[in-house]
Amino acid sequence: MFFKILFLLKILKFINWINVSGKKKKYPKVIQLPLTNKCNSKCVMCNVWKMSNSNEMTIDEFAKYMKDPLFKKVNSVGINGGEPSLIPNLEKYAEKILALPSIRSLNIISNGFNKNILKQIRSIYVLSKEKGVHFHVSISLDGYEDVHNKIRRIPNAFKKVTYVIDELHTNKEKYCDSLEVACTVMQQNVDYLIELDTYAKQKNYNMTYRLAVSNKRIGSEKIFSKYSVLAEEKCIQTAKEFFYTKYKQSQRVREKYKYFLIFHYLGFRIPKRLFACPWQDSGVTINARGELFYCAVESKMIGSLRHSIGKNIFFKDENIKYRQELIKNYCDHCIHYVFRPNRKSLLIILNNIFHEKYYPVWYKLKAKFL
Numbered sequence: 001m002f003f004k005i006l007f008l009l010k011i012l013k014f015i016n017w018i019n020v021s022g023k024k025k026k027y028p029k030v031i032q033l034p035l036t037n038k039c040n041s042k043c044v045m046c047n048v049w050k051m052s053n054s055n056e057m058t059i060d061e062f063a064k065y066m067k068d069p070l071f072k073k074v075n076s077v078g079i080n081g082g083e084p085s086l087i088p089n090l091e092k093y094a095e096k097i098l099a100l101p102s103i104r105s106l107n108i109i110s111n112g113f114n115k116n117i118l119k120q121i122r123s124i125y126v127l128s129k130e131k132g133v134h135f136h137v138s139i140s141l142d143g144y145e146d147v148h149n150k151i152r153r154i155p156n157a158f159k160k161v162t163y164v165i166d167e168l169h170t171n172k173e174k175y176c177d178s179l180e181v182a183c184t185v186m187q188q189n190v191d192y193l194i195e196l197d198t199y200a201k202q203k204n205y206n207m208t209y210r211l212a213v214s215n216k217r218i219g220s221e222k223i224f225s226k227y228s229v230l231a232e233e234k235c236i237q238t239a240k241e242f243f244y245t246k247y248k249q250s251q252r253v254r255e256k257y258k259y260f261l262i263f264h265y266l267g268f269r270i271p272k273r274l275f276a277c278p279w280q281d282s283g284v285t286i287n288a289r290g291e292l293f294y295c296a297v298e299s300k301m302i303g304s305l306r307h308s309i310g311k312n313i314f315f316k317d318e319n320i321k322y323r324q325e326l327i328k329n330y331c332d333h334c335i336h337y338v339f340r341p342n343r344k345s346l347l348i349i350l351n352n353i354f355h356e357k358y359y360p361v362w363y364k365l366k367a368k369f370l
Contacts, residue, residue: 020280022323025315027073028284029102032296034217035093036082036288041111042153045186045212045227047219048082056288059089061306063096065290070310075102080109082288085117094124098131105134109182112139112164113154121168121175128177137176139165141207143189144196151188169205181205186212186227190238197246208255209246211239211262213336215297217287229266240266260349265335274348277337280327284314294323297336 037053039046057065077097084090097106106128110117121137128135141161142151148158168175183189183196193209200207212228214221229235243263250256261274279285285293290305292313302322303313313319 020276020327022281022327023320024281025320026282027070028282028314029073029075030278030283031071031074031077032080032279032283032285033077033097034080034082034285034287035084035090036087038086039082039111040086040113040154041083041157044151044153044188045184045220045223046215047222048217051219053082053288057290059092059096061290062093065286065305065310066096066100068305068310070284070314071100073102074100075104076107077103077105078107078109083111083114084108085110085114085120090120091123091127095127098127098133103131103133105136107136107138109138109140110164111152112141112161113152113157115160115164117164118167118175125175125177134178135176136178136180137168138180138182139168140184141165141181141196141200141205142183142186143192144199147189147192147196151186165205166203169203179206181207183207183209184212185209185229185239185242187229187232187235188227190229190235190242193242209243209259211265211335213297213334215336216299217285217293217297236266257349262335264348272332273335277331277334279337280331281323294319295326295330298330298334299323299326 036056037048037051039049042049077100079090079094079097087093094106097103106124108121108124125135139161141158142148143158145158148161149156151157154160165181168179172179181200183193185193189196197207211230212220214224214228220227225231229239240263243259243266247256247259247263250259258275264274265272277283279295279299283294283296285296285299286305287293287301291301292303292305292310293299293301300322302319303310303316305313
């Protein structure tokens with residue numbers, strides 16, 4: 001009981017108590033930054049490798065955009081793609097990000113196929129340390145051996161990525177402040193997650209799991225039924241069992257809460273989110289051509305930094321109204337980012353803890369006397 005109370009107290013520290021409408025004109029604090037559409041993978045859950053990578057931002061353009069007053073309060077930036085390691089001067093882009101006045105953390109997501117990412121990460125880490133900025137690296141691994149190869153549709157994908165992961169894991173102090181190995185859960189790997197999780201535990205990886213979602217930016221909404229566990233009833237049940245197991249096994253409060261809420265989300269015929277997302281009112285996405293979006297996965301393009309000042313685009317009344325409609329009509333059914341839980345989720349997890357403790361007692365009494 002003591003540990004359950006401690007768990008709840010920790011939850012209260014980071015719960016999101018305020019419902020977000022999207023109408024407030026707050027400066028963004030988080031940027032999702034897909035710097036290129038170029039990709040050396042052909043993933044079953046993504047179409048970005050089919051998209052054009054022409055006319056992408058030059059380093060001079062990017063440097064100019066990072067000085068836009070819209071980004072003066074940004075404290076966290078996530079670099080992704082496409083595949084960021086395919087940008088030859090990636091370190092130069094990182095340098096411009098690290099010049100943001102309020103930056104405190106920088107994250108990068110890679111498929112780990114290109115060994116050059118090690119050199120790039122190492123250089124970015126040096127720059128980050130000079131600025132006192134936390135540098136986090138996430139490498140994608142969606143299955144053990146051939147499962148990963150089939151999902152990524154690249155020969156020797158597993159061998160390539162585990163080489164990079166092992167180097168980062170063994171010599172983390174040279175590359176980053178924190179490292180995670182991230183699995184996207186989908187139809188193609190849901191039956192093999194235990195195998196991957198066992199492998200990760202043997203290697204002592206910091207392994208994390210999330211659901212594959214529809215993402216307009218990378219064209220995955222067009223193939224949603226081909227990869228999402230939500231499109232197959234048997235996959236939903238398997239995913240529920242896996243995430244509940246992760247919930248029970250997790251020791252860290254945030255991770256434990258995240259897996260419980262994903263498990264709970266999968267229990268709805270029409271899934272409903274129970275956690276806040278920074279893109280609802282304090283996040284912005286900038287794509288490889290300098291175009292701005294609110295939501296990282298669903299938003300339409302709201303303007304281009306090539307044609308207007310970011311502040312004017314982001315706070316335009318017409319766009320704010322669109323963001324409110326997006327939150328009202330879409331956010332409740334999305335699970336792309338699992339960050340701070342909301343008030344309703346606290347009641348649900350309290351109810352779950354109560355049932356776990358007292359339902360066996362009630363069942364025994366019911367069996368004995370009824």
